[in-house]
Amino acid sequence: xxxxxxxxxxxxxxxxxxxxxxxxxxxxxxxxxxxxxxxxxxxxxxxxxxxxxxxxxxxxxxxxxxxxxxxxxxxxxxxxxxxxxxxxxxxxxxxxxxxxxxxxxxxxxxxxxxxxxxxxxxxxxxxxxxxxxxxxxxxxxxxxxxxxxxxxxxxxxxxxxxxxxxxxxxxxxxxxxxxxxxxxxxxxxxxxxxxxxxxxxxxxxxxxxxxxxxxxxxxxxxxxxxxxxxxxxxxxxxxxxxxxxxxxxxxxxxxxxxxxxxxxxxxxxxxxxxxxx
Numbered sequence: 001x002x003x004x005x006x007x008x009x010x011x012x013x014x015x016x017x018x019x020x021x022x023x024x025x026x027x028x029x030x031x032x033x034x035x036x037x038x039x040x041x042x043x044x045x046x047x048x049x050x051x052x053x054x055x056x057x058x059x060x061x062x063x064x065x066x067x068x069x070x071x072x073x074x075x076x077x078x079x080x081x082x083x084x085x086x087x088x089x090x091x092x093x094x095x096x097x098x099x100x101x102x103x104x105x106x107x108x109x110x111x112x113x114x115x116x117x118x119x120x121x122x123x124x125x126x127x128x129x130x131x132x133x134x135x136x137x138x139x140x141x142x143x144x145x146x147x148x149x150x151x152x153x154x155x156x157x158x159x160x161x162x163x164x165x166x167x168x169x170x171x172x173x174x175x176x177x178x179x180x181x182x183x184x185x186x187x188x189x190x191x192x193x194x195x196x197x198x199x200x201x202x203x204x205x206x207x208x209x210x211x212x213x214x215x216x217x218x219x220x221x222x223x224x225x226x227x228x229x230x231x232x233x234x235x236x237x238x239x240x241x242x243x244x245x246x247x248x249x250x251x252x253x254x255x256x257x258x259x260x261x262x263x264x265x266x267x268x269x270x271x272x273x274x275x276x277x
Contacts, residue, residue: 029097030146030229030231031108031146032143032145032146032231033108033145033146034097034106034107034115034143034231035115035119035140035141035142035143036105036141036224036231037105037106037138037141038105039103039137040103040136040138041103042102043135043136044102044105046136047105047136047137048105050135050136050137051094051105051107052094052096054122054134055118057133058118058121062113063112063113092110093109093113094109094110094113095107096108104188115143115144115233116142116144116233116234116235118142119141119142119244120142120235120237120241122246123242123244123246123249126246126253127252127253128253130250132247132249137247138245138247139243139245139246140246141224142222142235142244143233144161144164144233144234145160145161145231145232145233146229146230146231147229148228148229148230149192149225149228149230150192150193151197151201154193154198154201154202154230155205157232158201158202158232161232161233161234162207178209178211179209179219180210180212180217180218180219181206181210181217181219181221181234182221183199183220183223184220184221184222184223184238184243185198186223188225188226190225190226190227192228198230202223218236219234220235220236222234222235222238
């Protein structure tokens with residue numbers, strides 16, 4: 001029996017790939033800065049679409065594109081519109097990067113978008129309002145930069161990220177002060193570097209006024225290793241914002257009784273297990 005060939009001549013061409021990536025939007029390599037997102041299994045396509053809408057909306061408020069406010073006559077306005085049509089299209093500020101992995105999405109960001117500021121703004125809004133503005137998105141992890149997952153490149157990226165963070169901190173406070181930090185490491189589909197090698201290399205790049213505190217840190221060094229890509233950023237209030245899990249933040253706002261001390265998902269599961277015994 002002859003096999004049915006899949007191709008443009010055999011029917012309509014698919015607009016999206018199986019993981020929700022449109023061939024016209026996709027970037028085949030993961031390049032930061034950007035934002036990692038986890039989502040409901042099988043809903044990658046919907047997640048990409050809702051994140052585009054969310055990020056574009058937030059970026060429009062945080063980094064608005066300056067418009068020409070000069071009042072011109074009708075002919076001048078028409079001439080400007082025609083010239084605008086002839087100009088190349090403005091490069092999108094966000095682009096989906098191909099991960100080939102279920103539930104994992106990476107959206108790269110173009111300047112002037114700062115992924116850390118973008119995510120912090122969104123999680124703060126969700127905590128205050130209880131509205132996620134997304135349906136399938138779970139957690140958002142900002143990425144200040146990416147590199148190949150080997151120790152020399154990792155060290156270089158850490159130095160640049162830490163230097164930029166400390167420069168901003170010093171401009172706010174005036175001088176370096178004692179700080180506590182914690183490395184939050186997540187590794188997916190990678191077995192070349194061990195967790196201890198990565199953590200030790202990150203620790204080498206931290207300034208002398210930073211000490212490790214796993215219980216009550218001031219800053220969190222978010223490290224994500226995905227296949228052959230290493231990414232990182234430095235944030236604050238990571239635990240206060242439920243590790244940037246927007247669904248958990250919304251639940252905490254809308255169902256506060258479930259997040260009182262001694263309650264929550266883990267406790268509820270234990271009670272359910274006790275009932276079945």
